[in-house]
Amino acid sequence: MRHFPLYVIWLFLFLAAPLLLAAGSNGSQPIRFNHKKHAGEMSLPCTTCHQTVKEQTYASLPQVETCLGCHAAALTKNPEEEKIRQYAAKKEKIVWKRVYQLPRDLFFSHRRHVVSAKVECVTCHGKMVDLTEPPTRPLVRQSMSWCISCHQEKRASVDCNACHK
Amino acid sequence: MPRWGMAIDLDRCTGCQACVVACKQENNVPFSTPAEAEYGRGISWIKLMTVTEGEYPEVKVRYIPMFCQHCDHPPSVKVCPTGAMFKASPEMGSTVGHVYARCIGCRYCANACPYQIVYFNWNEPSWPEELKLSFNPDKSIRYKGVVEKCEFCDHRQQMAKDRAAAEGRDLRGEGDYVPACVQSCPTQAMVFGDLDDPSTRVYKLAKSPRAYRMQEDLGTEPKVYYLKQGE
Numbered sequence: 001m002r003h004f005p006l007y008v009i010w011l012f013l014f015l016a017a018p019l020l021l022a023a024g025s026n027g028s029q030p031i032r033f034n035h036k037k038h039a040g041e042m043s044l045p046c047t048t049c050h051q052t053v054k055e056q057t058y059a060s061l062p063q064v065e066t067c068l069g070c071h072a073a074a075l076t077k078n079p080e081e082e083k084i085r086q087y088a089a090k091k092e093k094i095v096w097k098r099v100y101q102l103p104r105d106l107f108f109s110h111r112r113h114v115v116s117a118k119v120e121c122v123t124c125h126g127k128m129v130d131l132t133e134p135p136t137r138p139l140v141r142q143s144m145s146w147c148i149s150c151h152q153e154k155r156a157s158v159d160c161n162a163c164h165k
Numbered sequence: 166m167p168r169w170g171m172a173i174d175l176d177r178c179t180g181c182q183a184c185v186v187a188c189k190q191e192n193n194v195p196f197s198t199p200a201e202a203e204y205g206r207g208i209s210w211i212k213l214m215t216v217t218e219g220e221y222p223e224v225k226v227r228y229i230p231m232f233c234q235h236c237d238h239p240p241s242v243k244v245c246p247t248g249a250m251f252k253a254s255p256e257m258g259s260t261v262g263h264v265y266a267r268c269i270g271c272r273y274c275a276n277a278c279p280y281q282i283v284y285f286n287w288n289e290p291s292w293p294e295e296l297k298l299s300f301n302p303d304k305s306i307r308y309k310g311v312v313e314k315c316e317f318c319d320h321r322q323q324m325a326k327d328r329a330a331a332e333g334r335d336l337r338g339e340g341d342y343v344p345a346c347v348q349s350c351p352t353q354a355m356v357f358g359d360l361d362d363p364s365t366r367v368y369k370l371a372k373s374p375r376a377y378r379m380q381e382d383l384g385t386e387p388k389v390y391y392l393k394q395g396e
Contacts, residue, residue, distance in 0.1 A: 057327065104305050104306065105264075105265060105266060105305035107303075107320060107323045107324075109323075109327045111327060111330075111331055112326075112327050112330050112331075115330075115331060116330040116331065116333075157254070157256050157257060159251075159253050159254050159256065159257040160251050160253070160262055160264045161251075161253050161257050161258075161260070161262040161316070161319045161322075161323075162257055162323070163323075164262075164264045164265075164266070164305075165303065165304055165305055165319060165320040165323060
């Protein structure tokens with residue numbers, strides 16, 4: 001065991017890489033939510049599911065009760081839709097995986113951007129309405145220079161302590 | 166546009182150190198071990214200086230809360246090579262702030278500051294496991310190799326501004342937000358507000374004949390006013 005050949009591990013990782021990557025991407029969300037169906041074809045506003053956008057700093061991810069508002073009875077024959085009622089029956093929470101991770105030293109308020117500054121969701125989150133599968137990574141690469149360029153354009157504060165905490 | 170400042174009535178200060186505890190809790194300030202404290206490496210954004218006068222039995226102890234004086238001409242900002250230490254624009258309160266992610270830990274600021282209130286993280290900060298549950302999520306946690314200091318609870322200002330913007334108004338010179346130390350002071354010795362707004366209490370106190378600032382001759386123009394103790 002002491003001289004366990006290391007290359008075996010590397011070989012395994014190399015061969016299993018496509019599987020591991022696939023497991024990490026598409027299957028990562030508990031429900032394969034279709035943004036195109038909801039926000040595109042049905043033209044539901046984003047706040048139908050991300051309910052605290054206009055009241056809080058965070059946007060919130062929908063819970064079972066929110067989904068059941070429409071999906072209490074089956075609307076389609078999609079097995080993904082059935083999962084909602086399974087969650088409800090088991091009284092479990094949907095554990096969505098966060099796509100956007102705000103760095104710990106930053107202050108960001110959705111309310112401030114959406115209500116006061118009237119920034120559209122699509123400006124920062126990209127064309128979510130075209131996605132039939134849950135996104136695995138942000139559609140727009142959000143960097144500090146990207147934030148600053150918009151702040152300068154809109155004459156918002158570019159002070160360090162306007163965002164860093 | 167507020168110019169945040171503070172006035173501390175030393176006659177009212179009892180030396181209870183509620184402000185010291187409140188600050189530590191509010192800003193996720195790490196604890197240090199006794200061995201580290203012996204090296205003078207403990208971190209306390211606000212500390213209580215004691216001055217003992219006279220001889221027994223006629224002893225008098227004066228207490229002076231000491232923290233970042235948020236100078237209008239801060240020497241620490243002038244020497245910072247990376248721009249991590251900065252003076253905020255009038256729009257954000259003219260306070261002296263610090264971006265940890267930019268800090269390279271050179272400690273020029275700690276040496277330049279005449280008030281000795283910039284602290285360096287000599288070790289990876291650590292807390293007892295139970296206390297990690299009480300972290301303030303509104304404030305970042307620092308790491309080994311950066312300096313830190315009082316920021317007049319900037320994170321509270323950010324939230325206050327957010328609330329004010331939601332109500333469609335500007336931040337008021339007084340009452341919208343106070344730092345944790347001011348909030349916790351049981352004798353209300355500390356008063357916080359806009360130094361440029363004549364209607365605020367801090368404006369009146371700063372104009373009082375008892376008011377003085379620390380090492381005024383250096384020309385740093387501190388925004389913290391102390392009100393002299395009576396005899």
